[in-house]
Amino acid sequence: xxxxxxxxxxxxxxxxxxxxxxxxxxxxxxxxxxxxxxxxxxxxxxxxxxxxxxxxxxxxxxxxxxxxxxxxxxxxxxxxxxxxxxxxxxxxxxxxxxxxxxxxxxxxxxxxxxxxxxxxxxxxxxxxxxxxxxxxxxxxxxxxxxxxxxxxxxxxxxxxxxxxxxxxxxxxxxxxx
Amino acid sequence: xxxxxxxxxxxxxxxxxxxxxxxxxxxxxxxxxxxxxxxxxxxxxxxxxxxxxxxxxxxxxxxxxxxxxxxxxxxxxxxxxxxxxxxxxxxxxxxxxxxxxxxxxxxxxxxxxxxxxxxxxxxxxxxxxxxxxxxxxx
Numbered sequence: 001x002x003x004x005x006x007x008x009x010x011x012x013x014x015x016x017x018x019x020x021x022x023x024x025x026x027x028x029x030x031x032x033x034x035x036x037x038x039x040x041x042x043x044x045x046x047x048x049x050x051x052x053x054x055x056x057x058x059x060x061x062x063x064x065x066x067x068x069x070x071x072x073x074x075x076x077x078x079x080x081x082x083x084x085x086x087x088x089x090x091x092x093x094x095x096x097x098x099x100x101x102x103x104x105x106x107x108x109x110x111x112x113x114x115x116x117x118x119x120x121x122x123x124x125x126x127x128x129x130x131x132x133x134x135x136x137x138x139x140x141x142x143x144x145x146x147x148x149x150x151x152x153x154x155x156x157x158x159x160x161x162x163x164x165x166x167x168x169x170x171x172x173x174x175x176x177x
Numbered sequence: 178x179x180x181x182x183x184x185x186x187x188x189x190x191x192x193x194x195x196x197x198x199x200x201x202x203x204x205x206x207x208x209x210x211x212x213x214x215x216x217x218x219x220x221x222x223x224x225x226x227x228x229x230x231x232x233x234x235x236x237x238x239x240x241x242x243x244x245x246x247x248x249x250x251x252x253x254x255x256x257x258x259x260x261x262x263x264x265x266x267x268x269x270x271x272x273x274x275x276x277x278x279x280x281x282x283x284x285x286x287x288x289x290x291x292x293x294x295x296x297x298x299x300x301x302x303x304x305x306x307x308x309x310x311x312x313x314x315x
């Protein structure tokens with residue numbers, strides 16, 4: 001082989017390698033480091049399916065300001081309404097670019113809770129306002145909710161120690177005193 | 178064409194390819210971009226200011242939150258989201274080398290946070306002042 005051909009080959013390989021490294025670095029950067037399995041929780045039928053589902057972009061983007069709430073906690077109609085109004089997201093601008101939205105919304109839809117049986121005018125956006133959430137937490141006193149260690153009903157992890165791993169099992173519940 | 182010319186051309190091609198595909202940027206790159214935009218917006222642009230950036234960062238602009246509501250008045254320390262309480266990694270590049278290294282992230286957060294703090298986008302002058310203040314923190 002001619003010298004310049006060899007040189008070109010080496011240079012080409014190095015360029016490819018660096019290119020590949022950049023692609024990996026980019027993915028790591030944008031999608032976070034946690035990669036969890038997508039197995040479904042079996043302890044609670046119906047609406048709890050999709051609680052353990054995970055997607056790297058969803059995790060990275062949705063956990064920037066709060067816990068990445070699992071797709072199985074709201075029906076698809078709610079997620080669609082929420083993803084369509086991210087510029088006014090509970091009082092803040094949480095807008096995402098099209099690339100991120102195109103990955104996150106289908107993931108949420110595919111793992112969403114069943115639609116409510118009774119037709120409702122507006123999709124519920126707050127998980128804590130779903131009838132399912134209220135039913136599951138009806139034994140929690142108002143004094144407990146006001147505990148500064150809990151601060152808000154949206155703060156799952158205050159009591160559900162495994163919430164960020166997609167587990168809301170009663171065995172892992174520790175209500176702070 | 179001589180061998181040397183061909184090799185030089187091949188190397189030039191690879192270098193061009195590399196520089197155009199490099200993803201990671203530096204805080205200085207963003208400062209340069211903001212500077213160009215600030216000059217274009219105002220012919221009398223005199224440069225960015227640490228003092229102005231600090232002032233902007235720590236005061237409110239008509240809404241409840243300032244930048245420091247979440248990033249604290251010392252952006253070299255861990256911040257806390259003003260409504261959710263979630264920890265926010267330090268914003269000053271000296272304390273967190275990941276900051277200001279991705280255009281996608283920088284654009285995303287300036288858009289969101291300026292909207293929250295000012296109900297509008299930030300100007301290039303404001304962005305440059307903020308970054309100058311952040312880069313001055315050691």
